[in-house]
Amino acid sequence: MAEHLKRNLGIVLVIISVFLCAAAALSSRKGISDRYRSGSGQVFSPETVKEEQQGPVSVNTAEKEELTELYGVGETIAEMIIAERRQNGPYYYPEDLEAVRGIGPATLLKFRSMINLSQDESEE
Template sequence: MNHFLFIKKYGVFLLIIFAAILFFIINNWRDSNEIEVSDEPLLETDERTPMQKSREGDDEEENERRNEQTTMIFIDVKGAVRKPGVYELPSSSRVFEAIEKAGGMNDQADGNRVNLARKLTDGMVVYVPKLGEKIDENALMDESGANADASQRPQEKEKININTATKEELQKLTGIGPAKAEAIIAHREENGPFQKEEDLLEVTGIGEKTFEKIKNEISVDEHKDLSIN
C-alpha cells in the first residue's frame, strides 16, 4: 500500500527525470558519432592522366591554328606567274601558296631566287623574277613601305669595276667578248683610270648600243687610288 502511494505520488516526477536522463544519453551518443564537416573548401585535385593533358594541349594548339587560318590577308603576286593579281589567303600562308594561287610560275620564272617558305603578311608583294632579269633595289617595296628583303625580290647583280676588273671579269658584262675586254684594259693602261662610266665610250669598239646594255652593270669606284701601270 505504501509502495503504491509512493509511485502514485512521485511517479510522474520520476518519469520526467528518467526521460531527461534518456534524452541526455541519446544526444551525447549522437554527437560523438557525428562526422565533422569543415567549412573550408576542399582542394581540387587534377585527376587527368598525362595522356589526357597532352590531348587537351594539342586541342588548344589546334584551335589557335584554326583561328589563325580564319583570318584572311591580301597578297599582291607579280612577275613571272601565270595569273598575276591580288589574292586573298589565310594569314598562316607561305609564299609558295600565294604563287600557287596565282596559277604557279610560268616558263620564264627563276624560282631559285624566291624564298618559297617565307610567311606572308597582309599587303605583302610577292615577286617572281624572270630568268636573267635585273631589278633595281628600290623597285620592289614590302607592306611597310621599306625595301623588301632578298626573299621577296631577285638579287641585283654586283657591278663590275671597270678600273680594276680582269679580262675574265669584263667578259661577264652583257655584249663584252675577249676583244672588247682587251680594248678596255688597254685604254685604261694608256690613259689612266676611267673617271666616270661614260668614259667607256672612248674605248674602241664600245658604242652607244653596247654602253646602254652595260651602263647599269659597271662602276668606276676607287679610281682615285689607282695608278697607271
C-alpha cells in the first residue's frame, strides 16, 4: 500500500509541476513587458512606440471617416477597429490593431506612421 501511495504522490507532483510551469509561461506572456515583439518579428521598446505615435489619426478616438484615411482601411475595417476598441478598450501598441480582422503586419507597417495612440482628444 505504501508503494502505491508513493507512486501516486509522484504522479501528482509531476502533474502539478507541469501545470505550474505552463501557468508561469502563460502569465508572463499576458503582462506588458518592457519590449514588444510584433507579429512581423520586429521588437519595439516603449520609447520607440511612443516616439513613433505622433501621427494625425488617433485610433483610440477617431470615427469611421477619419480611420478610412489610413492605408488599406475602408469603411468595414474602420467599423471593426471601432468595435474592437469598444469591446476591449484602447489600443496601447500599434500591433494591438492586428487583432482586427483584415489588419496584418504588412498593412500595419504601411500606415504605422499615420497613427496616434492617444486616448484623449485633448492629447492630439
